[in-house]
Amino acid sequence: MTAEGSRRQVWISTFCRRTSDGILRAMFVVDEREFDSPEQAQATADDALMEINRRRIAGEVETRPVRPGEPPSGLPRWPEYKRRLDASDTAEQP
Numbered sequence: 001m002t003a004e005g006s007r008r009q010v011w012i013s014t015f016c017r018r019t020s021d022g023i024l025r026a027m028f029v030v031d032e033r034e035f036d037s038p039e040q041a042q043a044t045a046d047d048a049l050m051e052i053n054r055r056r057i058a059g060e061v062e063t064r065p066v067r068p069g070e071p072p073s074g075l076p077r078w079p080e081y082k083r084r085l086d087a088s089d090t091a092e093q094p
Helices: 040-054 080-090
Strands: 011-018 023-031 059-065
Touching: 011 040, 023 040, 023 059, 023 080, 040 059, 040 080
Parallel strands: none
Antiparallel strands: 011 023, 011 059
16 A cells, blocks of 8 residues: 555545536545555556446546545445446346
């Protein structure tokens, strides 16, 4: 794991999905603190964004610095959220 204080700035990306009534709802996060390197975190965020775009899921991504002492988000991480998407795909197939 990456130590929060070992670099000048550590980031977190929150992926939000737009509901049918136009409201943005936070769905999952990619938190750089949970990766061995910034590159690994970026690759995960890129993978998530590619998959969200491929599925044509309307939404937005907010990337911001992590505040000192900020606790981890309670939102799912990308692998968990992707499993949910895949499970809903399987459930929709006859």
